[in-house]
Amino acid sequence: MTPPFYIALRFLTHRKRPLLLSLSGVVFGVAIFICTQAQTQGFARYFIDSTIGSNGALVVRSRFRPRYEPLMVSAKGSKETMMGRRLYFEGITNPNEIMRVSRRFSNVVSCSPVLRGTVSARAGFENATVDLYGIDPALHARTTDILHQLIDGNFDDFRNNTSSIIIGSRLAELLQAGVGDTVQLLAPNGEYWRFTVAAIARAGIGSIDSTRVYAHARVAQALLQQPSGASMIIYKLRNPNRAPALASRFETLFQHNASSWQEREESTLQLFLTLRMSVAITVSLIILLAGFGIFNVLTMSVLAKIKEIAILRSMGYRRIDISSIFLWQGALIAAAGSLLGCSLGALMTWGVSHIPIRLRGLLYTNYFLVTWDWRHYVFATLLAILAVFIASYVPARRAAELPPVVTIRGSR
Amino acid sequence: MTSESCLSCEGIERYLGEEEERVHALRGVSLEVEAGSVHAVVGPSGCGKSTLLYILGLLDSPDAGRVSIESEPVLHLSDDELAHKRNRLIGFIFQFHFLMEDFTAQENVMIPMRKLGQLADAQMRDRAAELLEAVGLGDKLRRPSRHLSGGEQQRVAIARSLANDPKVILADEPTGNLDTANSERAFELLQNLVHDRGKALLLATHNPAIAEACDWIHEMKDGRITASQPRGTRSAVS
Numbered sequence: 001m002t003p004p005f006y007i008a009l010r011f012l013t014h015r016k017r018p019l020l021l022s023l024s025g026v027v028f029g030v031a032i033f034i035c036t037q038a039q040t041q042g043f044a045r046y047f048i049d050s051t052i053g054s055n056g057a058l059v060v061r062s063r064f065r066p067r068y069e070p071l072m073v074s075a076k077g078s079k080e081t082m083m084g085r086r087l088y089f090e091g092i093t094n095p096n097e098i099m100r101v102s103r104r105f106s107n108v109v110s111c112s113p114v115l116r117g118t119v120s121a122r123a124g125f126e127n128a129t130v131d132l133y134g135i136d137p138a139l140h141a142r143t144t145d146i147l148h149q150l151i152d153g154n155f156d157d158f159r160n161n162t163s164s165i166i167i168g169s170r171l172a173e174l175l176q177a178g179v180g181d182t183v184q185l186l187a188p189n190g191e192y193w194r195f196t197v198a199a200i201a202r203a204g205i206g207s208i209d210s211t212r213v214y215a216h217a218r219v220a221q222a223l224l225q226q227p228s229g230a231s232m233i234i235y236k237l238r239n240p241n242r243a244p245a246l247a248s249r250f251e252t253l254f255q256h257n258a259s260s261w262q263e264r265e266e267s268t269l270q271l272f273l274t275l276r277m278s279v280a281i282t283v284s285l286i287i288l289l290a291g292f293g294i295f296n297v298l299t300m301s302v303l304a305k306i307k308e309i310a311i312l313r314s315m316g317y318r319r320i321d322i323s324s325i326f327l328w329q330g331a332l333i334a335a336a337g338s339l340l341g342c343s344l345g346a347l348m349t350w351g352v353s354h355i356p357i358r359l360r361g362l363l364y365t366n367y368f369l370v371t372w373d374w375r376h377y378v379f380a381t382l383l384a385i386l387a388v389f390i391a392s393y394v395p396a397r398r399a400a401e402l403p404p405v406v407t408i409r410g411s412r
Numbered sequence: 413m414t415s416e417s418c419l420s421c422e423g424i425e426r427y428l429g430e431e432e433e434r435v436h437a438l439r440g441v442s443l444e445v446e447a448g449s450v451h452a453v454v455g456p457s458g459c460g461k462s463t464l465l466y467i468l469g470l471l472d473s474p475d476a477g478r479v480s481i482e483s484e485p486v487l488h489l490s491d492d493e494l495a496h497k498r499n500r501l502i503g504f505i506f507q508f509h510f511l512m513e514d515f516t517a518q519e520n521v522m523i524p525m526r527k528l529g530q531l532a533d534a535q536m537r538d539r540a541a542e543l544l545e546a547v548g549l550g551d552k553l554r555r556p557s558r559h560l561s562g563g564e565q566q567r568v569a570i571a572r573s574l575a576n577d578p579k580v581i582l583a584d585e586p587t588g589n590l591d592t593a594n595s596e597r598a599f600e601l602l603q604n605l606v607h608d609r610g611k612a613l614l615l616a617t618h619n620p621a622i623a624e625a626c627d628w629i630h631e632m633k634d635g636r637i638t639a640s641q642p643r644g645t646r647s648a649v650s
Contacts, residue, residue: 003526014514311510314471315524315572316499318492405472408506409462 004321007312008328011305018297022333023340025290026384030341033283033380035348040279041376042353042369044272047362048240050204052261053145054212056112056234057243059264060098060250061257063089091228098254099233107237107246112136112143113230115220120186121213123175130171131211132185134220143236146201146214153179153199162216164198169364170210172200185213187223204364268362284383291387294333298326298395302402309399310407323400330392337388338381345380417483418612419468419580420444424477426463426635437463438474439635445612445628447579450603452623453616455632461616462584464632468614469502469582470494482579499527503573505583505602505615510569511557517544517568518553524575543571547601563594570601581606583615587622595619 001009012019064087092098095113102108115134120127137159141147147155151169158164165183167175177183177197184192195215203209215223217230237243243260250258262269302309309322353370363369426438437460445451453461466472468479470486479487481501486494498504503524511520521540525531531539541553547567549560557565566586573581583602587595599622606613615626623629624643631639 003523003529006526007523010514307510308512311512312523313495314469314498314504314506314510316495316497316502316527318495320492321527405466408466408471408510 002324003317004324005328008325008332011301011308011325012329012332015301015304018301019333022290022294022297023337025293026287026333026337026388027341027344029283029287029290029387030338030380030384031344031348032286033280033383034342034345034376035352036279036283037276037376037380038345038349038370038372039352039368040272040276041371041373043363044269044276045371046204046365046369047265047268047272048261049145050208050363051265052240053149054203054205054208055261055264056143057237057240057261058235058247058250059259060092060102060233060235060254061231061259062091063093064251064255064257090231091226092230092233092256093228095230095233098256101253102233102235102250105246105249107239107242109236109238110139110142111233111235112139113217113233114140115217115224115226115228116231117220117224117226119188119223121171121175122184122186122192123177123181126175126177128171128174129211130167130185130213132220132224133212133214134217134224135214136217140214143234145203149201149203150199151202153197155199158198158214161196161198162219163195165195166199166201166214167197168209168212169200169202170206170360171212172197174210183213185215185223188225193219193223202364206361206364209364287383287387290337290384291391294330294388295391295394298329298392299398301329302326302395302399305399306402306407309402310404313402313404314408319400322402323396326396326399327389327392330388330396331385334385334388338384341380341384342377345377417444418447418481419614420480420483421464421468421474422478424464424467424474424479426460426467426472426474428463437635438467441477441632441635441637443468443614443630443637443640445580445614447612448607448610449627450606450613450615450625451628451630452626453614453630453632453637454618454620454623457618459632460635461632465582465584465614465616468580469504470498471504499524500576501579503575503578503581505566505569505573505581505586507585507588511560511565511572513556513558516554516556517549517560517564517571520557520568521572521575524572528576540571540575543574544568546605547571548597563590563598566590566594566598567601570598570605574605577609579611581611581613583613585616585618587617587619595622599625 099111099113102111112135117132119130119132121130141155158166167177167183172178175183179197179200181197183195183197185195186192237246240261244262247258247260312322349370352368355368356366357368359365420443422442424438424441428435428437441464453464455461467474473487478485481497486497489497512523518537518540521543522536525536525539541550544550544553547570549564549567552560552564557568560568566589587598590598602613603625605611617623627643629641630637
């Protein structure tokens with residue numbers, strides 16, 4: 001134990017009220033930071049996991065039409081060129097070939113072709129417009145979280161029965177249809193096709209759960225009367241964060257429109273990011289206030305210990321030893337405050353995750369959603385250390401600069 | 413002064429204050445203190461006694477002049493080197509004892525030793541206990557310094573000044589805050605330590621009886637040493 005650390009420890013523990021004041025500032029700052037980050041990121045994480053789990057991390061859609069820009073001349077004075085806009089052919093004509101090639105990419109775990117169309121659904125006296133997904137059950141189960149999303153019924157019943165469907169949980173409520181019930185889908189030729197509900201799925205995202213219907217691909221193709229093999233191919237990736245780079249690569253390679261989940265959900269993600277930043281700014285202000293508290297406490301401590309500083313200097317303690325005493329006090333407050341703050345933050349996060357909340361809009365949840373992320377704890381600790389260091393530095397420097405002889409003369 | 417010089421200064425000039433409040437506190441002061449001797453600096457308040465002690469104790473820098481410890485000039489040294497000299501070679505005793513309130517008597521004595529870092533914790537405790545025993549406080553080692561009487565606190569300060577076995581002890585009116593009995597006891601203690609352990613003691617005092625008991629008396633007036641006399645050669649001390 002170095003002499004400055006030893007003295008700092010004693011100074012700190014012998015002034016209990018200022019110590020508690022400083023400590024509580026850091027503890028609550030760190031705890032609130034962790035708890036609020038866990039909440040805001042909890043909702044965002046749930047949304048991201050749900051959207052990737054339902055719609056894939058990456059989607060390849062329509063084929064680009066060939067460009068003829070070199071042959072085209074922009075209208076005089078027009079700022080817009082053809083370069084910015086691309087035209088498509090609807091659907092994917094060669095999904096198997098695209099999937100075969102794309103599986104060679106190391107980031108691709110699996111992919112599933114989907115034939116998509118909008119149709120009307122009827123069950124009893126209830127009607128709804130639904131988003132029909134014609135899928136290959138085996139491929140889709142490998143690519144999405146559909147198996148985990150089932151809240152009623154059985155996936156095997158769907159897999160083994162081509163005239164069965166899986167419907168979203170909110171759509172099931174709307175149509176008042178349960179497992180085993182019949183739902184009719186209206187084909188473009190005006191004919192109703194009858195399906196048995198094999199299972200009900202809950203993705204957790206309102207827009208999916210209130211519209212989505214899964215049917216077998218071949219059945220959907222016949223119902224929708226679409227000649228193309230697939231409307232889109234959805235991908236499960238090892239690292240979903242690298243989806244934008246892969247999407248760009250796929251566009252070049254396959255000449256099909258490819259969009260990552262980040263691009264697809266940009267507006268919602270921006271909303272979450274804005275919320276998170278807003279909360280982070282608020283909590284950073286709390287930590288800053290705690291820093292001001294520590295600054296005041298340590299400044300008062302320097303003033304209260306002015307005589308002791310002079311004594312220490314007269315006994316041969318260097319300026320750096322004196323400043324170290326006050327920096328150590330800050331460091332001890334930061335260390336103890338961060339440790340207690342992290343524990344309290346974890347406790348608060350656990351408590352918040354048990355608060356009942358009935359959300360049925362954008363997301364589906366019965367409790368507050370939180371994320372347990374070690375980075376929140378590290379970041380909160382680093383923030384506290386930084387705030388305390390800045391708050392301790394000025395008083396420490398001031399203490400080191402005090403000329404001892406002035407104090408000793410003044411005490412006579 | 414024939415013995416080995418522990419501490420000396422020559423032509424010390426020191427101004428205090430700024431502009432119209434500027435005072436010429438020391439005017440060409442020269443002094444030499446040998447090992448095993450006790451020197452007293454006497455004079456009226458404001459004559460520059462304490463200022464001289466602070467300069468000799470390397471707590472303050474003169475505007476001109478030279479200070480040597482063990483014949484080595486020290487004023488050119490850096491702040492850290494001066495701090496090391498203070499820690500290793502100089503022991504301070506102040507009028508108001510200046511103990512660290514948050515520490516016990518024993519811990520106060522250990523503070524200079526901790527800085528020097530030459531002894532293990534147990535050795536420091538033993539040495540502090542030994543020094544406190546020597547000043548008659550062997551039974552109050554673990555008592556917080558603020559719970560000691562004024563006389564006891566001053567004795568702890570004396571023990572602390574000896575913690576690193578310094579060559580020089582500088583005492584600024586060490587008995588100024590004590591009653592007669594405690595003053596005599598504290599001075600006797602210091603005198604014995606100096607003579608037995610071959611240290612040099614320079615003290616500033618207003619107490620004529622204590623000054624008379626010193627080996628040398630230096631009279632100061634208006635920032636100058638007006639007379640330096642060995643014990644027994646002067647009639648009275650102002």
